[in-house]
Amino acid sequence: MFxxxxxxxxxxxxxxxxxxxxxxxxxxxxxxxxxxxxxxLGMSGMLIAFTxxxxxxxxxxxxxxILIVAGISIGGLIGTFLSKKVAMTDMPQMVAAxxxxxxxxxxxxxxxxxLSPAAFGLEINGYIATASMVEMLLGIFVGAIxxxxxxxxxxxxxxLMKSAPVILPLRHVISIGIFSIILVCSYLILxxxxxxxxxxxxxxxLSLALGLLLIIPIGGADMPxxxxxxxxxxxxxxxxxxxxxxxxxxxxxxxxxxxSGAILSYIMCVAMNRSFFSVIMGxxxxxxxxxxxxxxxxxxxxxxxxxxxxxxxxxxSVIIVPGYGMAVARAQNSLKEMVDKLKEMGIKxxxxxxxxxxxxxxxxxxxxxxxxxxxxxxxxLTEINSDFAQADVAFVIGANDVTNPAAKSDPNSPIFGMPxxxxxxxxxxxxxxxxxxxxxxxxxxxxxxxxxxxxLLDDAKKMSEDISASI
Amino acid sequence: xxxxxxxxxxxxxxxxxxxxxxxxxxxxxALHTPLMSVTNAISAVIIVxxxxxxxxxxxxxxxxxxxxxxxxxxxxxSINIFGGFLVxxxxxxxYKKKVKKDV
Numbered sequence: 220m221f222x223x224x225x226x227x228x229x230x231x232x233x234x235x236x237x238x239x240x241x242x243x244x245x246x247x248x249x250x251x252x253x254x255x256x257x258x259x260l261g262m263s264g265m266l267i268a269f270t271x272x273x274x275x276x277x278x279x280x281x282x283x284x285i286l287i288v289a290g291i292s293i294g295g296l297i298g299t300f301l302s303k304k305v306a307m308t309d310m311p312q313m314v315a316a317x318x319x320x321x322x323x324x325x326x327x328x329x330x331x332x333x334l335s336p337a338a339f340g341l342e343i344n345g346y347i348a349t350a351s352m353v354e355m356l357l358g359i360f361v362g363a364i365x366x367x368x369x370x371x372x373x374x375x376x377x378x379l380m381k382s383a384p385v386i387l388p389l390r391h392v393i394s395i396g397i398f399s400i401i402l403v404c405s406y407l408i409l410x411x412x413x414x415x416x417x418x419x420x421x422x423x424x425l426s427l428a429l430g431l432l433l434i435i436p437i438g439g440a441d442m443p444x445x446x447x448x449x450x451x452x453x454x455x456x457x458x459x460x461x462x463x464x465x466x467x468x469x470x471x472x473x474x475x476x477x478x479s480g481a482i483l484s485y486i487m488c489v490a491m492n493r494s495f496f497s498v499i500m501g502x503x504x505x506x507x508x509x510x511x512x513x514x515x516x517x518x519x520x521x522x523x524x525x526x527x528x529x530x531x532x533x534x535x536s537v538i539i540v541p542g543y544g545m546a547v548a549r550a551q552n553s554l555k556e557m558v559d560k561l562k563e564m565g566i567k568x569x570x571x572x573x574x575x576x577x578x579x580x581x582x583x584x585x586x587x588x589x590x591x592x593x594x595x596x597x598x599x600l601t602e603i604n605s606d607f608a609q610a611d612v613a614f615v616i617g618a619n620d621v622t623n624p625a626a627k628s629d630p631n632s633p634i635f636g637m638p639x640x641x642x643x644x645x646x647x648x649x650x651x652x653x654x655x656x657x658x659x660x661x662x663x664x665x666x667x668x669x670x671x672x673x674x675l676l677d678d679a680k681k682m683s684e685d686i687s688a689s690i
Numbered sequence: 691x692x693x694x695x696x697x698x699x700x701x702x703x704x705x706x707x708x709x710x711x712x713x714x715x716x717x718x719x720a721l722h723t724p725l726m727s728v729t730n731a732i733s734a735v736i737i738v739x740x741x742x743x744x745x746x747x748x749x750x751x752x753x754x755x756x757x758x759x760x761x762x763x764x765x766x767x768s769i770n771i772f773g774g775f776l777v778x779x780x781x782x783x784x785y786k787k788k789v790k791k792d793v
Contacts, residue, residue, distance in 0.1 A: 234738075237735070238706070241732045241735070242709055242710075242713060244728055244732060245710075245713050245714060245717065245725065245728065245729070246713050246716065248717040248718070248721045248724060248725050248728070249716045249717055249718060250718060251718075251720070251721065251782070251785035254721060254724060254782045254785065255779070255782045255783070257728075258724075258728060258775060258778050258779050258782055261728055261731065261732055261775060261778075262775050264732065264735075265731070265732065265734075265735060265737075265771055265775070268735050268737075268738055269737065269738070269741070271738075272737075272738040272741045272742060273741065275742075276741070276742075276745035277745050277746050277747065278745045278746060278747050279745065283744065283745060286744065286761065287741060287744050287745070287764065290740075290744070290761050290764035290765050290768065291737075291764060291765075291768045292768075293765050293768070294764065294765040294766065294767065294768020294769040294770075294771075294772065295768045295769075295771075295772045296772075297765075297768075297769045297772075297773075298768060298769040298770065298771065298772030298773035298774070298776065299772050299773070299776055301769070301773045301777070302772065302773045302774075302775075302776035302777035302780060303776070303780070305777060307781070307784075310723055310727075310777075310781075313727070313773070313777060314723075314726050314727055314730060316773075317727065317730040317731075317769070317770050317773050317774050317777075318730060320734070320766045320767070320769050320770040320773075321730060321733050321734055321736065321766075321767070321770050323763075323766045324734065324736050324737070324739075324740060324763045324766040324767040324770065325736055327740070327759050327760065327762055327763035327766065328736055328739035328740055328743065328760065328763050330756070330759045331739070331740070331743035331756045331757075331759045331760040331763065332739070332743065334752040334753070334755055334756035334759065335743065335746060335749075335752060335753050335756040335757075337746075338742065338743060338746030338756070339742065339743070350696055446726065447726070450726055450729060450730065453730070453733050454729065454733050456733075456736075457733045457734075457735065457736045458703060460736055460739055461699065461703075462695075462696065462699050462700075462703075463739075464738070464739050464742065465695050465699060466738060466739070467699075467702065468735050468738065469735055469736060469738065469739070470699050470702050470703050470706065471702060471703075471706045472732050472733055472735045473703070473706075473733065474702075474703050474704075474706030474707045474709075474710055475706060475709065475710040475713070475714075475729070475732070476710075476729040476730075476732065476733040477707065477710070478707050478710030478711050478714060479710055479714045479725060479726075479729045480726075480729070482711065482714045482715065483714075483722060483725070483726065486719075486722075572719075574719065579722075579723060579726065580719070580722035580723060580725075580726065581719060581720060581721060581722030581723035581724070581725070581726075582723060584719070584720040584721070584722070584723065585723045585724075585781055585784070588720075588781070588784040588785050589784050591784075594720055594785060597720060599719055
């Protein structure tokens, strides 16, 4: 009955409007001031898309509406609960988990459309149009890879699965084999096999397996790229389903999310000086480099919290370099307290953030924001790199490879060419680290053995607290 | 002569990719995490597909399965929407506090 006053044109225009709202939601993120308004616009866009769809329902019987409200309430409650409960340090896992939801919904919607094509107006003379069938198959494929890939990423980030790359023998052969079977099954469906439902199921399962195989060989520290890529996939899955459903909001949103994820992946790859291809192929940090691990004999200067406090108190400018270790130790608040004490003494303190610090793009910024660090104090790599030469102290907390001078000087280093934060130029480098171990890239950091470096071997949080107490 | 839906939506898709490209480059790196969570939330607009599937008179086994499947799609998409927008909001609130204090 509602559908009578919603003309096709009005419906399409409103979906377009919700697409525009989504564009504005992303646009808002150009500055923290406009970001919140942007988020509200995004919510409004979603509300518009939802309302329009409800008003166009074919079966708007009370029982059906109750069912829809029930589904949304269940999902809404779970989503709300998760969003309130998740710790800021766990944001990468959260994004991976949400991504998997998006991928799964794409798969399920494609299945729903496949099972009742008439409902979506996809039938021509009792058969699903070839173009729609191709779109559904693509939707299943991309959606399933997004789902299983994100689940693996989630497990690795949450520590439920070892984050080291898992390299199966012949993994490329297996992947290509699976992909070939998917292609054959798709072909059989398209030429009108009577077993189309079984084939559809086979394709779904194999796509899930493929997603798993693609992500398990990728190591923990390449996660920023993986998450961005999966984000991009979830967008493209939505866009493909948008083609099936002829829905403007989905097509526009899918394209936006797809390009957003792709750009983030690109930024992350550039920041690591790795090709997108090499990240996706995985296995980084796994090459044991034969038995040539030379036992390090150079002397290392190890200091205490009191030594560090003394050096910091006598500095006039300090640059903090946070990394994943800060997130693991949840040290952002203790760090902020330490910095506040230094600032009270008139010491200039700024933060330098490498694009791949942490496990996802912008991870460090969120943690520092949580600790109430003014964002004017936070600088990107290119903005601050030249300042290290004038700084008295570079305080490296939980970062390692992003400060390794080998990236500039050693052509044989696996991270050679990666842009690094040039902390070695500071007068003194204070390096907070749990032990003298190597970073994820499996390489030693020359910084440890420099004259002007003092290692502070402790948990990042405990060390910050001890230094605070000592100041 | 009507334009085919594929070309029509294809054109919009291509243009939206360009819009996305320029809009995303304008996002400040400090907000890349909220960018990911909000794009997560909006990609769950796929919920419209789930609702459409729920809202059709089902017939036969396939119809019933289709309805069950779309019910689950509805739940997953809702988790994504609520989780995505609310966690984004939570993060952005943290950026807000400091604007007030420092400016």
